[in-house]
Amino acid sequence: MFRQALLVFLLAMALTLPLFQGETFNYTYVRTIVIHAPAVTSSGGGVLTNITLTIAYPGIGRVYFSALPLTELDTQAAARVAAWVAASLSGVNFYDYDYFVSMEANAPVVGGPSASGLMTVGFLSLFFNTSLKPYATMTGMINPDGSIGPVGGIKEKLDAARSMGFTLFLIPYGQRYYTYPIVNETVTPFGIIRRITYATIDLVEYGRKIGVDVIEVKTAREAFQYLTGYSIACPPSGRIILPEGVVNLLNNITLKILNETSRNIDETQGSLQYISGNTLYYSYVTEILSNARAYSNNATHYLGLGLDIIANSYAFRSLVYSTYSLWLTRILSGRISVDDVVREVNDTVNSASNLFGRVNPFKLSYFSLEAYIDNLASYYDSLILFYTALNSTSLTSQLSTLAYAYVEASLLPDWMNLVSIVSGGPPVNKSVVGRQALTLYSLASTTVPYAETLASETGLSVDSLTLAGDYYSAAQQALNLNDTLALIGLSIYASAYSSLALHQMFSQGQAITADLVKTIGEEAYCLLSRTNFSSIMAQIYYEYGLEALNASSLNEALAAFSMSILYSQAVQQTGVSALGEITPFTHTPAPTTLPSTITTSIPQPSPGTYTSTTPGIPVVTALIISLIALISLVIGILLLLRGSRSTR
Incomplete structure (x- = not known):
């Protein structure tokens, strides 16, 4: 365990080093808040972590992370998702700010993205200039679509929160009934025998017994209501x-x-x-x-x-x-023969690839570009499915996968007509599009591996996770090929289906509920309306979600609403965003009194309001630190290899 912790530290040092080489920060506007998040240590115990969040303007969308003593890498990646979602919900351009996260915990290693939901609320409070209730905290992973995803160790976190005096504790929707391990030890003349049994408790009832109000929340917007006492205004969905x-x-x-x-x-x-x-x-x-x-x-x-x-x-x-x-x-x-089918699918997929070379995408309107991106993602998906089928050893599995790839590719000539039919949207900026692609890929790189890890640990498996993995693999291929536009569409698909998979795996053994789907649909419409319906694909996927909901196809509806949100988030960062507003929200029995009225808008940074200048590190110092980091990285890899040999 020590060796793993050391390796995480050494890798994190090497990966974050470039951020310190000659960086100069000149900010005119800085805000900071300290939040307290319950966490689970690598040994399985509950602990409270202190997290300092800062937003700084003007920035370029950088997210800096510091941890003492150590965190796992998924914790750091989740901080970027938290900043992205908070910027989206508050209506600001993510790339106008830089974000700083400093985490301190009285434990050797704190892991997992379970604090990212609270980080999102913390960043929102900075944008809206509000504070968090001192008696309230939460646990839950933030998904790129703004929904709160499942986490582990909830009972231990609840106990840790209660021990520090918190009386309101938010948990992810669907995790009210929690199963946790109980270790029983029996002392015998031959040693200690340990047996592990499992018990399921109602966390709401358990919280009531220990004096904590436990509430399930579906989205970051809901969590913001309970933790601050204010609601982010949204028009009724339609x-x-x-x-x-x-x-x-x-x-x-x-x-x-x-x-x-x-x-x-x-x-x-x-x-x-x-x-x-x-x-x-x-x-x-x-x-x-x-x-x-x-x-x-x-x-x-x-x-x-x-x-x-x-x-x-x-x-x-x-x-x-x-x-x-x-x-x-x-x-x-x-x-x-099977070879005849393979040749037919191969020819169809190759023919589909020629469709995209006939169009200069950066001369299209934004709406047309979105249609181009979505079709390009479908092409990559058909390509991945084709190669997946070639590696299959089962006739039925191979043919069914080939059929899907064939149909998807064969319809692309028809769907490409959408590019010429739609028009409008904000101006297309190639550098902004490239920035969007990398950010959306980083979001998928957080949610998909986390969902796959949870599925492996719990033994749960759902088809949507397989889809998410396929799209993520295709996104990695697009990244390697420097195909920026395909990277956007595939990353959106991967994030949406991984969010669906997480909700499916942790819905208390039941199907996705209509209540959850409706809430995510409301989030999709809220973002659509606040971006003045500036994304045609967000409109199409939102309408798809509504129709699927009416047809009781809840899984389809949830995935469609998530894709709508992600497309709206992408267009929001082109400059079409409209500032969000907040209104008072009262939760009974919250022991606070809120003002009856409040002027609600995000304060705009003004030059001269606040100045913070951090001089760049001298070149000699940077070179020395670089050398130390390089040596650390080599040592860490050697330790890992040595540990692997010992295990075998």
Whole structure:
């Protein structure tokens, strides 16, 4: 454990060193707040950490992190997500400020992103010039879409908060009933026998017994209400009328898909006689056909109700299933080989790649650029699925994955028409777009690995996490290829599906609730309206979320709302942001009295208000520190390798 802690320190020192080489900070506006977050140490005990948060203007979106003694790297990464979400909710440009996080704890190593929800509220309080209630704190991970994600060690954190006098404790929605380990020791003549059993408690009832009001919260905006006594104002959510050209394109693609699905189903049904001797595969193909018909019928039903986007979603799935069943039947009857299918998919994916070379994306309007980005993300996804299928050893798994890749790529020529149909939005700035791409990728780099780690530790697995991992892998490929635009779309998809996966895995063993989905939908509309509906993809995904919610497809709805939020956050950083406002919020039985009225806007930095200048480190000193960091990094790697050899 000591060796791991030392390695984290050495790596962190080497990674953060460039920040100190010749940096000069000239700020005209600085605000600081100290928050107190319960945490769990590497040994599993509860501890209270003191976190000092600072925002400084003017900045360029840098997030500096300092820890004493040590934190794990995911804690540091989560601080950037907290700053990003707080800037989005408050309506300021993330890149106009620099952010400083200093964490101190009476423990050797504090790990995990569980303090990031509280960090978000802390940054919000700095932007809105409010303070946190001295008797209140929280635990919970902040997701890029502003939702509060699940964390571990909640009972230990609750106990730590109570021991320090806190009487209001916020926890992530869905984690009220908490399962924790109990270690039982029995002393025998031959030594101590330890047995671990597990108990589940109601944290709300447990909190009441020890004098703490425990409340579940879904979003950072809700947490801000309880911890400060103020609400971030948002208009009531409602429907969005998409441009007529978008709706017509959508419906034309849906009808085209349904016609092709019908042809596939008819041909497969007529070919079943050739595989009737193979009872197992005959039943299997029949089941796939049944699924294709069900999805096709649902698509037709929702199309008739005017739910155009959810109809298209069901139609897409009907085509995947019908294509899969058709290929499988042809292969089993000996009319084609798997290699024939691979060649057809390969040609289709390659043909789709040529679509993007015909357009200069940085000469498009912002709306058109967003459509281009979303299509480019779909192309990368089809490419990743194609290579995934090639590595599959199962015929059914390989064919189903190839069918998905094929359908996705084959529809891209139709979807690319969206680029020419939509227009409007803010001006396109290539440097701003590049900055957005790296920031969105950093958000995905926090949530996806964390979700995968939790899934590994808990033994839980959901399809959305597999999707998130696929999109994240594609984003890494786009980063390696320096494909900025694909990086934006893929990072948004990866973050949205990892957030969905986290909510699915920790919904108390139940499905995602409509209450949670509605709340995230309200967040999506709030951000859309405050950015003056300046993102066409945010509008489309928000409407998709509403339709999916009406169709009781809650997982789809949550993912769509998350993507809407992330697209709005991206456009917000181009300069279209509108400042947020706050109004009084009373929580009973909070022992405070709030003012009846308050003027609500974020104070704007004015030159001369505050000046803080930190001289740059001299070159000689920087070189010495660089040498020390390099030696530290080498020592850390050697220690890790030595530890690995010892283990084996």
